[in-house]
Amino acid sequence: MASTQDITAGQDWPVEEAPGVDVRAALSADFRLQSGEALAATEVVGRIYGVAGAPLVVVAGGISSGRDAARWWSWAVRAGGPIDLNRIRVLAIDLAPGRDETVTLTTTDQARLLAVLLDALGEPVVDAFVGASYGGCIGQAFAAAFPERIGELVVISAAHRAHPSATAWRGVQRRLLAFARDCGREAEGIALARELAMTTYRTADEFDWRFSGAAPAEAGQPYPVCDYLISRGANYAEVTSASRWIALSDSLDRHAVAPEAIACPLIVLGFTSDRLVPIEDIRELARRAPNLRRLEEAPSIFGHDAFLKEREVVGRALHAALSPLYARPSELAA
Incomplete structure (x- = not known):
């Protein structure tokens, strides 16, 4: 069983992780990133979920996501869920680079790697691309680079550019990561x-709601909010490396796609409390996109993490975006 924490309810809600099948595609020896660098990896790895013969939807999330979409977004990617595995197929991929690899890559590079896997699978077109956070940036890059290969694009908590304030925060993180790695204290x-x-x-409102209270007895002891952050940090040290995080963080700050280049139908969902992706940037993406179907805005106490936490708002938007695909008859495998 996998579980996701619903902070609004203050408890864990178990969600069974849907099974999937891993798929792989070899990278050609001459594959190069836009920077001219080569990846250490020799293949692209993904996972397919859902009904054989059904419409194909690519799902991509934040820099911590990968092919296990039914785990990191378990409440959404499941049978009967907003991304209903009874009615569609889902493809998710592991993001480049590898665990201990620092390269200069772009969201367009991630889109090109996805295209390699789609070619190997014999899938010329994806019916929809659902991207949240970094995945929404990849979705925009894919739509701009391969306009003939995408039916529609759903972007959640992502814009067409990196805001300088977000780059400032991430820049501090990258310098901290590099310093600790070079000092032999990477974890x-x-x-x-x-x-x-x-x-x-x-958001500040969430921290105030959850962690207001008395100070610790002595200077240097952690406050309640610090205990929470320490636990999140300790968990993350087990799943990534400093080099990989630096590369993916830098990729976010290199992200730049002209909204006018996104020709496919576009649905955008943003949260007004998101400090990493300000709602003004999301509105600009929607305003400049030539084929906007819908812009949705919502408040949330969870800020940028609202795409993970606001199940009702996000679920409703996903269902509305994908329901035309659900109406198509599936060609079930014999």
Whole structure:
């Protein structure tokens, strides 16, 4: 069983992780990133969920996400869920680079790697691309680079550019990661950088609601909010490396796609409390996109993490976006 924490209810809600099938595609020896660098990886790895023969939807999330979409977004990617595995297929991929690799890559590079896997699977077109946070940036890059290969795009908590204030926060994190790695204290650096990141993902209102209270007895002891951040940092040190995080963080800050280049139908969802992706940037993306279907805005106490936490708002938007695909008959495998 996998579980996701619903802070609004203050308890864990178990969600069964849907099964999937891993798929792989070899990278050609001459594959190069836009920077001219080569990846250490020799293949692209993804996972397919859902009904054989059904419409294909690519799902991509934040820099911590990967092919296990039914785990990191378990309440959404499931049978009967907003991304209903009884009615569609879902493809998710592991993001480049590898665990201990620092390269200069862009969201367009991630889109090109997805295209390699789609080619190997014999899938010329994806019916929809659902991208949240970094995944929403990849979705925009894919739509701009491969306009003939996408039916529609759903972007949640992502804009067409990196805001300078977000770059400032992430820049501090990258320098902290590099410093700790070079000092031989990488795990501690990852934990501290994650603690700092969590303060940008969430809102001051949430911290006030959850952690107002008495100070510790002595100077230097952690406050309740610090205990929370320390636990988040310790968990993250187990799943990434400083080099990989630096590369993906830098990729976010290199993200730049002209909204006018996104020709496919576009649905955008943003949260007014998101400090990493200000709602003004999301409105600009929607305003400049030539084929906007809908812009939705919502308040949330969870800030940037609202795409993970606001199940009702996000679920409703996903269902509305994908329901035309649900109406198509599936060609079930014999």
